[in-house]
Amino acid sequence: MIRILLVDDQHLIRAGLRMVLDYQKDMTVVGEAGDGAEALRLLRTTPTDVVVMDLRMPVLDGVSATRQICAAGPLPRVLALTTFDTDDDAFSALQAGASGFLLKSVPPEELLTAIRVVAGGDAVVAPRVTRRMLDRFAGRLMAGTAAAADLPGLTEREREVMLLVAEGLSNAEISTRLQVAEATVKTHVGRILAKLGLRDRVQAVVYAYESGLVRPGG
Numbered sequence: 525m526i527r528i529l530l531v532d533d534q535h536l537i538r539a540g541l542r543m544v545l546d547y548q549k550d551m552t553v554v555g556e557a558g559d560g561a562e563a564l565r566l567l568r569t570t571p572t573d574v575v576v577m578d579l580r581m582p583v584l585d586g587v588s589a590t591r592q593i594c595a596a597g598p599l600p601r602v603l604a605l606t607t608f609d610t611d612d613d614a615f616s617a618l619q620a621g622a623s624g625f626l627l628k629s630v631p632p633e634e635l636l637t638a639i640r641v642v643a644g645g646d647a648v649v650a651p652r653v654t655r656r657m658l659d660r661f662a663g664r665l666m667a668g669t670a671a672a673a674d675l676p677g678l679t680e681r682e683r684e685v686m687l688l689v690a691e692g693l694s695n696a697e698i699s700t701r702l703q704v705a706e707a708t709v710k711t712h713v714g715r716i717l718a719k720l721g722l723r724d725r726v727q728a729v730v731y732a733y734e735s736g737l738v739r740p741g742g
Contacts, residue, residue, distance in 0.1 A: 526643045527554045527571060529600065531563040531586065532578040537628075541576065544632045551639065560589025567593065572600040573643050576635075579606050579617055587616045594621025598723070601642050618726050624648025647724035677719045685712040689725055690732035 528545055530538045530553055538556050545551045555570050557563035561584040563575065575593060579586035590602045604617040604625040617625060623642045626635060638648045678686065688698045695713065699706040713725070722728050731737075 526551045526639060527573045527600075528552065528639065529555045529557065529563060529566060529570065529572045529575045531557045531560065531575060531581070531589070532605070533558050533581040534578075537578075541635075544635070545639075548636060551636075560584030560586055560592075563589055564592060567600065574639050575600050575602045576639070577602050577604050577617070577622070579604055587620050590617050590622050591620035601645075603638055603642050603648065618730055621723070622726065623724055624726055645724070647726040678716060682712050682716050682719075685709060686716050686728065686732065687737070689713065689716070689728050690737065692729065 528551060530541050530545075532538050532541075535558075538558075542553045542556070545553050554572055555566045557566055559581045560577075563577070564584070566572075567575075575590075577586045577590055586604060590604065593600065593602055602617070602622040604622040605628050606617070606625050607628055624638060624647045626638055626648065630638075641648055684702070685698060688701060693701065695706050695709045698709045702709070713728075716722070717724065717728065720728070720731060722731060
């Protein structure tokens, strides 16, 4: 059972999300919070697997709350919600450690899939949204960072896989592109994350941009 904490300052949004999530046989909403500070208090006493986190909230915003949650340990994992076009904090949430983000306008089935993916230890990296967002914030990302195109410690194949992960490709898509088994791709991704000290695919995408491995536009 996936234990979920809903964090949003709008009661109606929380109520709508709860209706969708509690209807699932493998999910249960264990709590609700109207801001990041309340979420942190609840997490001290409420075992949680996934926090569905709004970004713009009073008292303590979602980015700051995400940073504190992720700094405390591997669980719970955070799935950020954003309106994207008006919310400039979305990328900051990824830097803070969120395992992915979704637009609030996504269909319910996409939200459910994302929660299951995040709870399973992977990350939600939608190519169309991720690349647009990363390109938008690339100037901020690479300010003061050093190029690391050689990616010390990675093999040539791992570096190739890293580039495709940075494009937002799934394991299946990388498997097709490189004409290797999907299990092999999964192994490469695991080794890349371990060697670079990264938690998931989202952090790998951020790392690729921050290091200068990937530049805006490709």
